[in-house]
Each structure stands twice: as structure tokens, then as C-alpha cells.
Amino acid sequence: MIFKDLGIIEYKAAWDYQELLLQQNVGIKSALRNAPEGTTGKQTQHYFLLCEHPPVYTLGKSGRKEHVLMSDAELEANDIAFFNTNRGGDITFHGLQQIVGYPILDLEKYYTDIGKYLRNLEEVIILTMAEYGIKGGRSKGETGVWLDADIPGMERKICAIGVRCSRWVTMHGFAMNVNTDLGYFNNIIPCGIHNKQVTSLEKELGHAVDYEQVKEKIKRNFEKVFVSELIEFN
Numbered sequence: 575m576i577f578k579d580l581g582i583i584e585y586k587a588a589w590d591y592q593e594l595l596l597q598q599n600v601g602i603k604s605a606l607r608n609a610p611e612g613t614t615g616k617q618t619q620h621y622f623l624l625c626e627h628p629p630v631y632t633l634g635k636s637g638r639k640e641h642v643l644m645s646d647a648e649l650e651a652n653d654i655a656f657f658n659t660n661r662g663g664d665i666t667f668h669g670l671q672q673i674v675g676y677p678i679l680d681l682e683k684y685y686t687d688i689g690k691y692l693r694n695l696e697e698v699i700i701l702t703m704a705e706y707g708i709k710g711g712r713s714k715g716e717t718g719v720w721l722d723a724d725i726p727g728m729e730r731k732i733c734a735i736g737v738r739c740s741r742w743v744t745m746h747g748f749a750m751n752v753n754t755d756l757g758y759f760n761n762i763i764p765c766g767i768h769n770k771q772v773t774s775l776e777k778e779l780g781h782a783v784d785y786e787q788v789k790e791k792i793k794r795n796f797e798k799v800f801v802s803e804l805i806e807f808n
Contacts, residue, residue, distance in 0.1 A: 575620040575621065575622055575800075575802040575803065575804055575805065576619060576620065576621045576622070576804075576805055576807045577621075577622050577623075577624075577793065577804035577805060577806050577807065578621065578622075578623050578624075578806075578807055579623075579624050579625070579789070579806075580623055580624065580625035581625060581626065582625070582626045582627070582628065582670070583625050583626070583627065584627065584628060584655075585627045585628075585630040585632065585655060585657060585668060586655075586657065588623070588625055588627065588674075588676065589657070589659070591623075592623070592676050592678060592745040592746070593745070595619075595621050595678045595745075596678055596740060596743050596744075596745045598619075599618040599619065599678065599680055599743045600740055600741050600743055602616050602617065602618050603618060603680070603682075603741055603743070604741075618680040618683070618743070619680075620677075620678065620679050620680060620683070620802065621676075621677070621678040621679075622675065622676075622677050622678075622793075622796060622804060623675070623676040623677075623678070624673060624674065624675055624676075624789055624792070624793070625674050625676070626668075626669075626670055626671070626672060626673070626674065627668040627669065627670075627672075627674060628655070628669070628670065629652075629653065629654045629655065629667070629668070629669045629670075629758060630654065630655040630656065630657065630667070630668050630669070631649070631654060631655070631656045631657075631665060631666070631667055631668075631761075631762060632656075632657050632658075632659045632661075632665070632666055632667075632668065633656075633657070633658050633659060633664065633665050634659060634661050634662050634663035634664050634665070634666075634736050635659070635660060635661065635662060635663075636662065636663065636664060637663065637664035637665050638664065638665075641664060641665040641762055641763040642656065642665055642761070642762050643760075643761050643762060643763070644761045654758070654761075659736075659746070660738050661736040661737055661738045661745075661746035662717075662736045662737055662738065662746075663717065663734070663735070663736030664763075665762045665763065666734045666736070666749060666762075667749075667758045667759055667762060668749055669754055669755060669758055670754070670755070671752050671753035671754050671755070671785055672749055672750065672751050672752060672754040673749070673750045673752055673785070673788060673789055673792060674747070674748070674749045674750075675695075675698075675747045675748045675749075675750075675792065675796075676745060676746060676747045677695070677744055677747050677796075677800075678743065678744060678745055679691075679743070679744045679800075680742060680743050681739065681742040681743070681744060682742045684800070686742055688737070688739060691737070691739075691744065692717055692735060692737065693712075694799050694800065695735050695737075695747065695748050696712060696717075696718065696719050696733075696735065697795075697799050698748075698792060698795045698796050698799050699719040699732070699733045699748065699750055699792070699795075700719055701795040701798070701799070702750075702788065702791045702792050702795050703719070703732070703775075705791050706775060706778075706779060706783070708721065708775070708778055708779075709721070710732065710733075711723050711724075713729065713731075717734075717735045717736070718731050718733055718734050718735050719731070719732055719733035719735075719750075720732070721773060721778065729770045729771065730770065730771035730772060730773040731770065731771070731772050731773065732750060732751055732772075732773050732774065732775070732778070733748055733749065733750040733751070734748065734749050735747065735748045735749075750775075750788075750792070751772065751773065751774035751775065751776075752774060752775050752776065752783055752785050752788050753774065753775070753776040753782050753783060753785060754774045754776075756772055756773070756774060756777065759772040775788065
């Protein structure tokens with residue numbers, strides 16, 4: 575599997591790049607499907623991208639714009655971008671010191687089960703949090719990774735997940751708060767979920783965390799969960 579660290583990149587540029595990789599894979603699958611039986615040709619390629627985005631709110635296909643609690647003028651005045659997207663889920667925030675992961679996978683080479691795929695993305699983050707002594711978990715009926723999901727009033731989300739799948743090729747992914755400025759979440763109803771908090775590794779541990787170290791742990795845990803070797807490509 576090809577791994578790329580895109581560094582700090584504007585949201586739209588990363589989205590366009592994902593779309594390019596997805597369409598390349600979809601095109602390959604279409605060509606193979608239409609080829610005469612027994613024909614071998616170019617195969618689909620898995621990618622795993624990691625990056626950071628400058629401040630941006632993104633709204634999923636099932637989201638509601640009223641979950642953004644700022645006007646367009648306020649967003650512009652605060653230098654926060656906004657995008658309607660084609661991923662699943664509702665509103666979320668991306669910003670600096672948040673690790674965003676975009677797997678571009680051909681799930682037909684793994685399993686044709688979106689629910690399992692989402693649980694496996696969650697597992698990557700849960701394993702990473704465990705390395706910092708934090709017990710991450712799941713909240714019934716809600717995608718993402720949570721702390722104290724079963725304790726009313728204590729639930730807090732540390733990682734949002736929203737994906738798109740076309741002909742079993744995935745894009746979009748997860749966003750894990752590391753040393754993220756959580757103040758930005760006050761301007762939205764995160765993931766459209768009322769009365770639940772958002773947290774970060776920094777907040778839970780009480781100190782800033784080595785961002786690059788967290789990325790390395792995510793990479794290793796991704797390899798473990800998806801039984802793949804990441805090959806860095808510049």
C-alpha cells in the first residue's frame with residue numbers, strides 16, 4: 575500500500591487529490607470488468623494519505639447547514655473555510671494539529687462491508703489511544719471514537735469518521751484531535767450530535783503530545799488492522 579504524508583494542505587486540494595486516485599481505481603476496475611475473460615491488466619492500488627488542514631468546516635451529505643453556528647460573513651472574518659462534501663456524516667472541523675487520514679482502498683480486495691470498514695478505522699484509533707493509556711471506545715449508533723461513551727454527560731469524541739465509497743473504492747476518512755484547538759468546535763454542533771463534548775489527546779493527557787509520534791503510531795496500527803505494509807512515496 576502506498577503511503578503519502580501530504581503535510582499541511584488546503585482541504586479542497588486534498589479532496590481533489592483523493593478524487594483523482596479514486597477515479598483512477600474506478601477506471602481500472604471498469605476496464606478489467608469489461609475485458610475478455612482471462613485477461614490480466616493493471617490492478618487497483620491502495621493508498622493511505624495523512625495530512626493537516628488549515629481551519630475548515632466540512633458538511634457531509636446527510637448534514638444540516640444550521641449545525642454551523644456562524645454566518646458566512648463570520649466564517650470569512652475568522653478565516654475559516656467551509657465545504658459541502660460528498661462523504662457521509664454531518665458537520666465537523668479540521669484544523670492544525672489534528673491528524674486527518676484518507677485511505678483510498680479497493681474494498682473488494684478486503685471485504686465488501688462498509689460497516690466493517692468503519693469499525694476497522696475506529697480500531698486503528700482505539701489502538702493508538704491505548705498506547706497513551708487512554709481507553710477509546712464506540713458509541714452505539716454513532717460512528718467515530720469516543721471516551722466514556724456509556725456514561726451520560728461524560729461522553730466525548732476524539733475522532734470523527736466519514737467516508738464515501740464508489741464501486742467499493744473508498745475516500746475521505748478520519749480526523750483525530752491531537753493538540754487541536756477545540757475552541758473551533760464551539761461554532762458547530764459536531765457531527766450533528768447535541769449535548770456531547772469533543773476532546774483531544776492533549777486535553778485528556780493534560781499536556782501537548784508529539785504530533786509526529788502520534789502519526790507514526792497511527793501508521794503502524796493501520797498496517798496491523800488492514801494487514802498491509804505502507805510504502806512511503808514522495
